[in-house]
Amino acid sequence: MIEFSNVTKKYDEIEALRNFSLKISDGELLILLGPSGCGKSTALKLINALVKPTEGEVYIDGESVASKSPEELRRGIGYAIQNMGLFPHYSVENNISIVPKLLKWSKIDIEKRVDELMDLVGLQRNFKNKLPGELSGGEGQRVGVARALAADPKILLMDEPFGSLDPLNRIRLQNEFLKIQRHLKKTVIFVTHDVEEAVRLADRIVIMRLGELIVSGTPEQLMTNKSSEERNYISEFLGSEYSLKLLSRLNVEKYIRTLGVEKFDPETAVKLDSNLTQALSMMVSKGVDRINVCENDSEDIVGEIRIWDIISAYKGDKI
Amino acid sequence: MRFALSKIGSVIMLLSLFLLSAVVYSPNRIVTGKEYSFLEYFRTSSGIVVFVVLCIICIGIFVFGFICDEKKHKIHSHVVGIFSVAFLFILLFQYGLASQNIIFSEFSYGRLSLGGGFWLIILGIIMANWGSTNTARGYFFVMISITIGFLVSGHLNSLSILKELFSRSDTFLEQIIRHFWLACSAVAAGIVLGIPIGVYIFRSNKPHKAILFVLNLGQTLPTLALLGLLLIPLGIGFAPAFVVLTIYALFPIVHNTISGLKLVDSEVVTAAKGMGMSPGQVFMKVQFPLAMPVLLGGMRTALSQAIGNTILAGLIGGGGMGSIIFLGLAQSSPDLILLGIIPIVIMTFLLDFAMVYIQQLYQRYYLGVVS
Numbered sequence: 162m163i164e165f166s167n168v169t170k171k172y173d174e175i176e177a178l179r180n181f182s183l184k185i186s187d188g189e190l191l192i193l194l195g196p197s198g199c200g201k202s203t204a205l206k207l208i209n210a211l212v213k214p215t216e217g218e219v220y221i222d223g224e225s226v227a228s229k230s231p232e233e234l235r236r237g238i239g240y241a242i243q244n245m246g247l248f249p250h251y252s253v254e255n256n257i258s259i260v261p262k263l264l265k266w267s268k269i270d271i272e273k274r275v276d277e278l279m280d281l282v283g284l285q286r287n288f289k290n291k292l293p294g295e296l297s298g299g300e301g302q303r304v305g306v307a308r309a310l311a312a313d314p315k316i317l318l319m320d321e322p323f324g325s326l327d328p329l330n331r332i333r334l335q336n337e338f339l340k341i342q343r344h345l346k347k348t349v350i351f352v353t354h355d356v357e358e359a360v361r362l363a364d365r366i367v368i369m370r371l372g373e374l375i376v377s378g379t380p381e382q383l384m385t386n387k388s389s390e391e392r393n394y395i396s397e398f399l400g401s402e403y404s405l406k407l408l409s410r411l412n413v414e415k416y417i418r419t420l421g422v423e424k425f426d427p428e429t430a431v432k433l434d435s436n437l438t439q440a441l442s443m444m445v446s447k448g449v450d451r452i453n454v455c456e457n458d459s460e461d462i463v464g465e466i467r468i469w470d471i472i473s474a475y476k477g478d479k480i
Numbered sequence: 481m482r483f484a485l486s487k488i489g490s491v492i493m494l495l496s497l498f499l500l501s502a503v504v505y506s507p508n509r510i511v512t513g514k515e516y517s518f519l520e521y522f523r524t525s526s527g528i529v530v531f532v533v534l535c536i537i538c539i540g541i542f543v544f545g546f547i548c549d550e551k552k553h554k555i556h557s558h559v560v561g562i563f564s565v566a567f568l569f570i571l572l573f574q575y576g577l578a579s580q581n582i583i584f585s586e587f588s589y590g591r592l593s594l595g596g597g598f599w600l601i602i603l604g605i606i607m608a609n610w611g612s613t614n615t616a617r618g619y620f621f622v623m624i625s626i627t628i629g630f631l632v633s634g635h636l637n638s639l640s641i642l643k644e645l646f647s648r649s650d651t652f653l654e655q656i657i658r659h660f661w662l663a664c665s666a667v668a669a670g671i672v673l674g675i676p677i678g679v680y681i682f683r684s685n686k687p688h689k690a691i692l693f694v695l696n697l698g699q700t701l702p703t704l705a706l707l708g709l710l711l712i713p714l715g716i717g718f719a720p721a722f723v724v725l726t727i728y729a730l731f732p733i734v735h736n737t738i739s740g741l742k743l744v745d746s747e748v749v750t751a752a753k754g755m756g757m758s759p760g761q762v763f764m765k766v767q768f769p770l771a772m773p774v775l776l777g778g779m780r781t782a783l784s785q786a787i788g789n790t791i792l793a794g795l796i797g798g799g800g801m802g803s804i805i806f807l808g809l810a811q812s813s814p815d816l817i818l819l820g821i822i823p824i825v826i827m828t829f830l831l832d833f834a835m836v837y838i839q840q841l842y843q844r845y846y847l848g849v850v851s
Contacts, residue, residue, distance in 0.1 A: 209754055236756030246751025250769055250846055260755050308755075318754075 162186055163208060163316065163348065168217035170203055170372075177203040179372040181217070187315070188346040192359040195369035196398070201352045204369075205318050208350065209235045221316070236263050239309035239317040239347070243324040245301045247293040253279075253304050254289040260312040278307040281341060299330040306338065310345075319351045323358065335361055356399055360406045368395060380407055408437035411474055417454050417464040430455040430462060437471050444468055483545035486560055489607030490541035492600055493567070497534060500597030502575075508589040509813065515595060521578050530574045537567045541608055557612040561619030564605050568623050571601070572630045579638035591640040593815050641815040648804070656823050659800030662793055663786040666722055670729025670782055675775070677730070678737025679763075695734055698727040703789050707796055721790070721798030728789055729782040736778025740771030773843055780835035787828050791820075 163185040170178040178200040185191050193201040206212040207219050210231040219226040226234060247256050254275050261271045279286060282303040293301055302323060309317055323331045339362060342349060353359055359366050360380045367377045375391045376383065383399065384407055396403070414433050430453040431440045443452050451467040502521040506513035522531050541563050548556040579592055609619060630636055637643070645652060681688045698706070703724065710720040744767050752762045794802020801820045808816030 206754075211750070211754055232756045232758050234756070235754055240751065240754035242747060242751055242754070244745075244747050246745075246747040246754075248748060248752070248766060249745075259757075263756055263761075 162220075162222060163350070164220040165204070165207070166218050166220065168204075168207060168214045168219060170200070170207065170212060171215045176372050178207075178214075181372070181374055183367060183374060183377070185348060185350060187348050190342055190349040190351065190362060190364045192363040192366045193350065193352045193369060194354065194356065194359045194366050194398075195375075196354060198371075199369040200372040201354075201369050202320055203372075205320055205350055205352050208316070208318055209238045209240060211235075232263075236260055236312065237314055237316075239311075239314040241305045241309035241317070241319045241322040243321040245293070245305040245322075247301060247304060247308070249293050252290050252292055253284070253296070256293065256304055257308045257311050259308065264312055266312075274311065278310060281310070282307045283337060298326050299334060302326060302330075302334055306334075306341075310341075310347075315348060317347045317349045319349060321353055322351075324353070324355075331358070332361075338362070356403065357406050357409075360403075361409060368398060370394060370398075380410060405438060405441075408441060408471065408474070411437045413437060413440050413454055413466055416466055416470045416474055418466065418470065420453070420462065420465050429453065430460070431466075432457050433463065437474060440466055441468070441471055483548065483556060483611070485610050486556070486608045487542050487545040489604040489610070490538045490545070491604075492607065493604035494535060494538040494542070496597040496600040496604065497531070497538070500600060501595030502597050503579075503595045504593045506591050506593075509591060509811070513591065513593065518597060522574055523578070523581070527574060527578060530570055534567060534570060537563050537570075554613050554615065557609075557616030558619075560608050561612065561616045561622075564609055565619055565622050565626065568605060569626050572626065572636065575639070576630065576635035579636070591643075591815070592638055593640050594818075641819055644813070644815050644819050652804075652819075655800055655804060656827075659787070659790050659793075659802075659824070660827060662718070662721060662798060662800055663725065663783070663790045666725030666790075667729045667779065667782050667786050669722070669726045670733050670786075671779060673726070674730045674733030674778075675737050678734040679741070681734070682738050682741040691734075695727075695731045699731050703728065703792055704795070707792055711796060716797040718793075718798055720796055721793035725786050725789055725793070729786055732778040732781040732785070733775070736774050736781075737771065740774030740778075741767055743774060744770045769846065772846075773839060776835065776839045776842060780832065780839070783831055783835060784828055787824060787831065791824065 165181050165183040168178055168181045169176065181200070181204060183204075193204055195201050203212055207214055208221070208226065210226050210229075213227070221234075248259070251259070257275050257278055258271045261274060266274070275289070276286065279288065284300065284303050284307065288296070288300065288304075293304070296304065302325075305322060309319070323334050326334065335358060351362060363380055365377060365379055366383060368375045368383070370391075376395055383395065384404060400406075413431055413435050416437065417433070429443060429447045429449060431443055433454055434457050440452060440454075444450060450469075451465050453462045454464050454466055455462050497518050500517070501515035502518040503516050504513035505516060518531060519528070522528065541560050544556060544559050544563075548559075575598075605623070609616075612619070631642070637646070677691065681691060706724050706727070707720060710723055714720040714723065748766060748770070749762060752766045757765065790798075790800050791802035791805060793800045794804070794806050797803075801824050805817050805820035808814070808818075808820060
């Protein structure tokens with residue numbers, strides 16, 4: 162568990178973080194969300210001691226971060242940043258094995274681990290000897306993630322790791338990362354200013370502004386959070402189409418119902434593993450209020466979904 | 481324009497043949513020499529034929545620039561290369577033959593210097609071949625070999641520049657080596673001192689005006705003035721020259737060390753720290769290797785500067801080519817001056833090529849930059 166206890170960080174007179182308290186449980190994927198300059202990156206860097214708190218303390222599993230040697234601490238925490246920060250003069254293999262080498266793993270272990278990681282993040286083995294300059298943005302970012310995971314750290318810090326990618330690649334990497342995360346169950350603290358990215362990935366979102374924590378909750382809770390005084394800021398920041406973004410978290414499979422009397426055209430069908438945004442989009446484009454759902458790998462229709470199912474999905478009703 | 485440089489080169493060669501002097505002859509050192517045009521110098525009937533052939537080659541190069549289009553660049557390079565080789569061979573051969581002419585050998589103290597036309601023709605040849613394709617660059621080496629061959633064969637020994645060389649052949653090579661080592665050791669000292677200074681200034685993150693002021697002073701103060709100042713504590717000879725050259729080498733090295741380190745992507749440094757590298761590891765494994773190309777650029781500047789500045793060492797008894805050049809100046813002997821300058825030019829080019837090559841090797845094999 163990671164705990165921020167009343168942390169304040171000042172750069173000269175500017176408060177980057179003010180009286181910040183937060184607990185992050187093991188295996189949680191927490192998103193720090195906010196506009197630039199809100200202190201989210203500072204909060205992240207406090208965890209691996211790249212930034213030292215002016216007041217307050219950060220604890221990892223009950224131990225204060227300040228009490229450990231920063232190098233030892235950082236070697237046990239994965240770190241991936243925007244624009245990757247890959248060493249341009251290191252091959253992909255050497256980039257991935259930086260932390261294992263710092264931890265003095267044996268050569269054989271490192272080699273095995275590099276192969277394992279390259280499979281995990283979907284990089285072909287023949288990329289090993291390439292240099293970062295020869296990689297595309299998406300490939301480089303995969304190497305960045307693999308490097309952060311190299312020494313199998315319990316905690317993973319990610320500072321807008323997909324920020325420099327084009328939308329298509331970003332979504333692809335987000336999905337792959339989610340798959341990896343479901344399997345590895347790391348404690349992930351992920352910084353972004355992209356609401357869509359936050360909604361797609363988060364177990365929990367923390368919204369920040371000017372160094373303060375405004376609200377914390379699951380993406381669904383943020384939608385319905387009416388108690389907070391900061392409601393206006395939250396809804397402004399999340400955007401009026403937030404509800405549509407939220408739909409992308411919900412899977413068609415969960416809201417499917419048995420086929421009604423009439424059969425519809427299989428042309429207007431979505432696959433089982435698509436999300437509600439895609440289903441709604443299909444309805445809008447075809448001008449219908451119900452569409453068929455088919456198997457992922459065939460055109461066999463397994464049921465249908467209606468527009469009211471989507472609308473009521475927010476309330477948590479399952480028909 | 482297609483092959484513009486090549487055409488201009490051939491025009492320069494042709495005009496030099498007609499308008500400029502081939503040699504300057506004076507019966508002794510004191511008398512002002514008389515200029516001889518190429519036609520006058522070659523004079524014999526076979527010499528006139530040679531002159532015509534040389535003219536035809538120039539016109540050939542010129543015309544060939546028009547016949548070839550861009551696609552035939554390779555053919556053009558080869559033709560110009562072959563023409564140039566033939567031209568140089570015939571020219572040098574004829575120079576040697578003509579120098580045995582009775583007028584030039586009647587006085588044993590006579591001085592037969594190369595005229596302006598000769599040097600411009602060399603320039604013209606270089607220009608004509610400048611844009612050659614990679615495969616055609618070899619002609620340059622053929623031309624250099626031909627020149628060396630003629631020098632060694634003794635065919636050109638009547639030229640006074642060679643007479644000057646032979647009259648001091650025992651010390652000439654020694655002075656070249658001395659020049660080379662003086663420049664290189666000063667740059668080496670500049671590297672050994674400059675890199676730590678640069679690193680210190682970079683890491684302390686302060687402007688350090690005092691250190692930079694001293695270094696800048698070295699740049700602003702004329703080399704000669706600094707030499708003069710150092711004569712007082714250090715006397716004459718190797719020491720003051722070495723100190724001054726080192727101070728001059730320091731500036732580009734310190735400067736490039738700092739800017740090279742500053743240019744390293746801060747994301748990469750943050751990532752290195754974030755992964756748990758110690759400050760020393762971050763520096764040795766990330767910052768320094770990545771700053772190296774800029775640093776090598778600084779060394780390159782320092783080296784070519786040093787080779788030029790080392791000439792001044794000759795003034796204070798530090799030796800090197802300067803001692804030959806200044807002797808030539810004192811005796812108003814252009815041949816002696818040239819004898820001092822040519823090795824410096826060659827040395828500068830060779831060392832510069834070497835540094836560029838090292839830079840490219842470093843970039844290609846260590847940083848993986850494909851240029």
